[in-house]
Structures are given as C-alpha cells and as structure tokens.
Amino acid sequence: MGKPLIRIENVVKQYTRDTQVLTVLDGLSLEVEEGDFVALMGPSGSGKTTLLNLVAGIDRPTSGTIHVGDAEVSSMSEGALARWRSQHVGFIFQLYNLVPVLTAFENVELPLLLTRLSKADRRRQVETALGVVGLSDRMDHYPRQLSGGQEQRVAIARAIATDPTLLVADEPTGDLDARSGEEILVLLERLNHEFGKTVVMVTHDPKAAARAHRLVHLDKGVLKEDVRAKEAAGSIGLAAAVEVSAGK
Amino acid sequence: MLGIPLKYNVRNLFVRKVTTSLTVAGIALVVMVFLCVMALGEGLTRVFTASGSDRNVLVLRQNSQSELQSGITRDQVPLVETLPGVEKDADGKPLASAELVVVLNLEKREGGSSNVTIRGVEEKGWKLRPGIRLTEGRMFSPGASEVIVSDGVSRRFKDTNVGEELHFGAYRWKVVGHFDAGGTAPDSEIWTDVEGMINTFKRNGYSSVLARTPDRAARDLFVAGLSSDPRLALEGKVERTYYDEQTATAAPIKFLGLFVGVVMAIGACFGAMNTMYAAVSSRTREIATLRALGFSRLSILASFILESVFLSLLGGLLGCVLGVLAVKLALSGVTGTTNFATFSEVVFAFRLTPALLLTGVVFSLAMGFFGGLFPAGRAAFTKITQALRQVG
Known part of the structure; x- marks a missing residue:
C-alpha cells in the first residue's frame, strides 16, 4: 500500500438540535492509504455516514483536521470545496441519485461540465466510463428505463467520469437485490484493483464489507475496530471479522 | 466551465x-x-x-380647464388676432379660427346616449388642423345648418350617416360629410359652421380662438402678449399642451x-x-x-x-x-x-x-x-x- 491519501486527525462533529448538542464524531483519527478499499461499518447513528461526508467534502467538522491528498478539506471555503469535489471525489449513493430527466449519457456527462474539456473530449470520457460499467448500449436511456442495478452502474460511471482519486459510496448495494448488489461490488473491486481508485464505502451489509481490504467499525462516534484483510489471512479472516462486527 | x-x-x-x-x-x-x-x-x-400642434395656440378665458368652460366675446376676437406673433396667410389675414364648442347628448346606435362635442369652426379652422381629411361627402356650407361628422362618431351614434338628419331638441342638422382626424381629438367631434352655430344656440360669443404662430419665438411672444393685456383676461395654451393635459x-x-x-x-x-x-x-x-x-x-x-x-x-x-x-x-x-x-x-x-x-x-x-x-x-x-x- 502507498502513502496515506486521507488523514483524519482528532475530528469532532457536533450538531445542535434546538438547544441540545449532539456529538456524532468524538475525536476520531484515521488514515486511509491511497489505493485502499475501506468499509465503514457500525450501527445507525455511529457516525459512519457523517465521516464519509466529511471525507468527501460535503460537510465540515466542528474541530479537527481532514486532509485528502494535498488538500485540507476541513478548512476550505464552500466554493473551493465544490471545485475540489468536482475534481477529486466520485460519489455513489444508495438511491443512485441520477437526474431523471437526463439520459444515462447526460448524467455521466454532468461532472464533466465542470471541467474545461471540449465537447468531443467529454463524449469520449463518458463513453469510456459507461464502457467500464458495461452500459455502452444504454447511453440514451433515461433512468426510468433502467433496472436498479443498471442505474447504480450509471451512477458509478458518473462517479469515475472525471477520473477522481477517491470514490465514496454510501450503502451502494442498500437498495439492490442480491445479484445486482454483487455486480456493483465486483465493479467497485475492479475500480479499486484495476484503476487504482481509493474506495471508502459505508455499508450495513456484511457481504459488501467483505469485499473491502479494511474494515473500520465505528460506534457512538469513536473508532471501535480497525481490521485489515491481509493480516487476517485473506478474505475469510475479514469475513469473519465482519461477522463479528455485524453481530455486535 | x-x-x-x-x-x-x-x-x-x-x-x-x-x-x-x-x-x-x-x-x-x-x-x-x-x-x-x-x-x-x-x-x-x-x-x-397625437392631437394638437406645437405651433398652434389655443386661446381660452383665464383659468379655464377646457374649451367648454371658456368664453370669448366677439369684440375680443379681433384683438386676439392682431396680437404680435400670429401668422398671416397669403392674403395677409391672421391664421386664427374663433370656435364654439357645445356638448350635446345624442343617441347611440346600440341604445342609450352619450355626450358628443359639436365644434363650430371658421373655414380657417380646417387649415389649422392639417391632419384632417374628408372621407365621404363634402364640406358643410356656412349658414346652411349642415354638419360633418367624424368617422368615429358616426360609427357610434344614430342619424349620423351622410344624408341623414341629426336632431337634438329643436335643432336639426343635415349630415353632408364624414371626416377622419387620424386618431386625434377631432375624431370624437361633429363640426359645423361657427356663425350658424352661434345663431342656433343663441350665444353671443365663442369658446376659444385657435391661432397659428410661425415659430417658437413668435408663439411665446403671442402667449405673453395675451396674458399681459388686462382688457382681454385671456390665456394662451400651446395646443399640444392643452391636449396633453386632457390626457x-x-x-x-x-x-x-x-x-x-x-x-x-x-x-x-x-x-x-x-x-x-x-x-x-x-x-x-x-x-x-x-x-x-x-x-x-x-x-x-x-x-x-x-x-x-x-x-x-x-x-x-x-x-x-x-x-x-x-x-x-x-x-x-x-x-x-x-x-x-x-x-x-x-x-x-x-x-x-x-x-x-x-x-x-x-x-x-x-x-x-x-x-x-x-x-x-x-x-x-x-x-x-x-x-x-x-x-x-
């Protein structure tokens, strides 16, 4: 594994609801190496999605610092953060979040509209991305004309269209049947292996988590467990760890 | 981007x-x-x-809001017409028209009635309003109880076709022509000979005098002359301003x-x-x-x-x-x-x-x-x- 891509130091995230202060992340520190595939697990309210949002730069910590690559995302302005996201982060959501009135092609093209690429270059890149997810023949379909699994694959194509270093996925298989979910996981593995994308994935699903190289378990805003697959005798070991984590 | x-x-x-x-x-x-x-x-x-010219001056009794409230006696007219600033025609006569305006209640074609302005003009009154043209029939003859009616009025009021007789109370007028004033104020009027009208309505004077001036300086001179003559107690309004006020x-x-x-x-x-x-x-x-x-x-x-x-x-x-x-x-x-x-x-x-x-x-x-x-x-x-x- 390479140098750390993500460095999270002593991050606290608090929400104020009415007068009550809710601490979602409580002094959490974590590093993720470039090219890693991390699964974030934990019960509801453990802070895993919050952590993912912070790393992806769509939320900011109350205190502490987060570095992703050379950027300190915890202190960037709203506008700078938006630009940074467009270049460095690919988002994969549980409900795919495709724009219904745009075709698969146009959905994948969206993040490219924020670059300086020419129309021809954008087309090439969209076609490549849709090729990677195996939907070259569905480019002109609207989301409602696609199955859930296909929609998620379009969403993944959108996430990789700008060739970002980091992919963040929030329950990417949460809304899919077992078979489609499996396809998505295979795809994420491939993106990680073949294309060297760093993947951070929030999941409840032990089978999804088992695909990751590393399992980070959060509970009540603190790091509870951090298991690496290689040390734990391959994926069987991790799978066991997942079972244990999920059972808790 | x-x-x-x-x-x-x-x-x-x-x-x-x-x-x-x-x-x-x-x-x-x-x-x-x-x-x-x-x-x-x-x-x-x-x-x-669109009504009124910058060079025409409408002479009214002081403080009159409209021609209807104004009155000018017969002996005032020559005084007005000879004031400096009034343009003269080829014969050396002042280009000015003493006019009488009366409002009559006439029956509408679709029923009901409404007030219509009847204007008595001198022959020169026609020259002072270059936008007007006859669309049908002929001009009225002086002293013959003849009228010409604007196209707009004739479309809306009874007995106003050419050849018909327009009556109001004891008055009778023969409609001899129609005219069009290009969307300006006379399009709401009926015109007749001013002297005949004075007789008919038993008036002893006019409502207003419309006078042409050759240029802005002459116009201002004329207006100033009017207001400075205490015998007259009249005031001059630039015709366009008068109509702007009517707006x-x-x-x-x-x-x-x-x-x-x-x-x-x-x-x-x-x-x-x-x-x-x-x-x-x-x-x-x-x-x-x-x-x-x-x-x-x-x-x-x-x-x-x-x-x-x-x-x-x-x-x-x-x-x-x-x-x-x-x-x-x-x-x-x-x-x-x-x-x-x-x-x-x-x-x-x-x-x-x-x-x-x-x-x-x-x-x-x-x-x-x-x-x-x-x-x-x-x-x-x-x-x-x-x-x-x-x-x-």
Whole structure:
C-alpha cells in the first residue's frame, strides 16, 4: 500500500438540535492509504455516514483536521470545496441519485461540465466510463428505463467520469437485490484493483464489507475496530471479522 | 466551465406537464388582462398626444380647464388676432379660427346616449388642423345648418350617416360629410359652421380662438402678449399642451391598468413561486447530488431562477398571443369613453403596440424572476448532507 491519501486527525462533529448538542464524531483519527478499499461499518447513528461526508467534502467538522491528498478539506471555503469535489471525489449513493430527466449519457456527462474539456473530449470520457460499467448500449436511456442495478452502474460511471482519486459510496448495494448488489461490488473491486481508485464505502451489509481490504467499525462516534484483510489471512479472516462486527 | 445545462430545466418543466400548464395559463391570463387594459390606456393617450400642434395656440378665458368652460366675446376676437406673433396667410389675414364648442347628448346606435362635442369652426379652422381629411361627402356650407361628422362618431351614434338628419331638441342638422382626424381629438367631434352655430344656440360669443404662430419665438411672444393685456383676461395654451393635459382622462385608466396588472402579477408571482417551491422540494435530493458533484450554489441558484423565468416566459408569450387575439376579436372597433375634462365622448381604439407586447413579456420575466428567487435560494442553500437524506 502507498502513502496515506486521507488523514483524519482528532475530528469532532457536533450538531445542535434546538438547544441540545449532539456529538456524532468524538475525536476520531484515521488514515486511509491511497489505493485502499475501506468499509465503514457500525450501527445507525455511529457516525459512519457523517465521516464519509466529511471525507468527501460535503460537510465540515466542528474541530479537527481532514486532509485528502494535498488538500485540507476541513478548512476550505464552500466554493473551493465544490471545485475540489468536482475534481477529486466520485460519489455513489444508495438511491443512485441520477437526474431523471437526463439520459444515462447526460448524467455521466454532468461532472464533466465542470471541467474545461471540449465537447468531443467529454463524449469520449463518458463513453469510456459507461464502457467500464458495461452500459455502452444504454447511453440514451433515461433512468426510468433502467433496472436498479443498471442505474447504480450509471451512477458509478458518473462517479469515475472525471477520473477522481477517491470514490465514496454510501450503502451502494442498500437498495439492490442480491445479484445486482454483487455486480456493483465486483465493479467497485475492479475500480479499486484495476484503476487504482481509493474506495471508502459505508455499508450495513456484511457481504459488501467483505469485499473491502479494511474494515473500520465505528460506534457512538469513536473508532471501535480497525481490521485489515491481509493480516487476517485473506478474505475469510475479514469475513469473519465482519461477522463479528455485524453481530455486535 | 459550463453550468447546469438548460435542457435539465426545460425537461423538468415538461415532465411536470400539469403544474407547468396551470402556471403558464395563470401567467398568460395576467399578461393578457394587463395588455388589454394598457392597450386601452394607450389608445386613449394616442387620441390626446397625437392631437394638437406645437405651433398652434389655443386661446381660452383665464383659468379655464377646457374649451367648454371658456368664453370669448366677439369684440375680443379681433384683438386676439392682431396680437404680435400670429401668422398671416397669403392674403395677409391672421391664421386664427374663433370656435364654439357645445356638448350635446345624442343617441347611440346600440341604445342609450352619450355626450358628443359639436365644434363650430371658421373655414380657417380646417387649415389649422392639417391632419384632417374628408372621407365621404363634402364640406358643410356656412349658414346652411349642415354638419360633418367624424368617422368615429358616426360609427357610434344614430342619424349620423351622410344624408341623414341629426336632431337634438329643436335643432336639426343635415349630415353632408364624414371626416377622419387620424386618431386625434377631432375624431370624437361633429363640426359645423361657427356663425350658424352661434345663431342656433343663441350665444353671443365663442369658446376659444385657435391661432397659428410661425415659430417658437413668435408663439411665446403671442402667449405673453395675451396674458399681459388686462382688457382681454385671456390665456394662451400651446395646443399640444392643452391636449396633453386632457390626457388626464387616460391617466386613471393607465393607472388602473398598472394597478390591476401589478396586483395580479403579484398573485401570479406567488403561483410561479408555489410551482417552483414544489419543484425544488420534489428535487431536493437531486439538487444536493448536483451540489455534491461540484456545481456551485450560484449555478444552482441561476439554474432554478432560469427555470422559473423560462416557465413565465412561456406564460408571457401565450399572454401576448391571447392579448392580440382579445384586442383583435373581442375589443376591435371603435370605443368611446367620457373625457372627464369636457364630459363628452372620446372616441378611441384599443392600441396594442409592439412596445406594449414587449412590456408584457418583460412583465412575465419579472414574475418568473421574483417567483423563482426564493425557491432557487432554498435549492442553493439547503445543506447537502441533509438534502441527500431526503427520500423521494
């Protein structure tokens, strides 16, 4: 594994609801190496999605610092953060979040509209991305004309269209049947292996988590467990760890 | 770098067919009514602003608001006509016309009655108003109880066709001709010989004198001469100014148009706002996704304002079409209203000018902008993390 891509130091995230202060992340520190595939697990309210949002730069910590690559995302302005996201982060959501009135092609093209690429270059890149997810023949379909699994694959194509270093996925298989979910996981593995994308994935699903190289378990805003697959005798070991984590 | 593509907004409008159509229809109706009322005001204004020349001076008794309230005695007329500044014709006679104005209540063709201005003029009165031309028949002969009637009046009042006899009380006039004054004030009048009219109505003087001056300096000299002569107790008003003041008739209508338009526009604004709020809230997660992908707040704001403006533009254009149809079909033909300064009928036509149509479109754009502003603001400023959690 390479140098750390993500460095999270002593991050606290608090929400104020009415007068009550809710601490979602409580002094959490974590590093993720470039090219890693991390699964974030934990019960509801453990802070895993919050952590993912912070790393992806769509939320900011109350205190502490987060570095992703050379950027300190915890202190960037709203506008700078938006630009940074467009270049460095690919988002994969549980409900795919495709724009219904745009075709698969146009959905994948969206993040490219924020670059300086020419129309021809954008087309090439969209076609490549849709090729990677195996939907070259569905480019002109609207989301409602696609199955859930296909929609998620379009969403993944959108996430990789700008060739970002980091992919963040929030329950990417949460809304899919077992078979489609499996396809998505295979795809994420491939993106990680073949294309060297760093993947951070929030999941409840032990089978999804088992695909990751590393399992980070959060509970009540603190790091509870951090298991690496290689040390734990391959994926069987991790799978066991997942079972244990999920059972808790 | 490009913003959110426009097709995103356009397609979203077409996806929401029903709400889009209803909002468009609402805005279209507002624009249509606005245009109709403004066209009415425009038609009225045209009557007055196109009337009158800068070089003609209308001489009235001091402090008279209109010719109807004014009176000039016979012996004052030569004094007025010989004041310095009055233009002379080829024969060396002053270019001035002493005129008598009386308002008569005549029966309308469609029933009911209304006041019509009857103007007695000298032959020179015709020369002083170069826009007037006969459209039918001939000019009246002096002293023969003959009248000529404007096309506008003859369309609206009984017994005003050429050859017919117009009567009021004991008075009888033969209609010998029709004239057209190109949408100006005489289009609401009936003209006859002034001396005959003085006899008929047993007056001992005139209402006004209309005098031509050769240029601005002469005009000012003439007006100053009038007011400085204590024997006369008269004042001179530039003819155009006089009619501009009469435009006060159109002012309340224009005000009404603006008032009704603005009130309805605010209503339509709320309609657009409602539509856009619904659009924004049903697309909360989608908007959050766009923001997560890196689209800035400004581009989200612009995108939704644009969507609202486009929505209203559809309404505005439809409103213009409806307005044109309404003016062409339902409101065509000549219409009359009362000039509150003279209590007589003013004949005018609805005038839907290109400038008014443009105003209608701009008006609809404004509705779209203001209706879209707050919903777009909500779209742009909702927290991404919260919005992403929204289901549906």
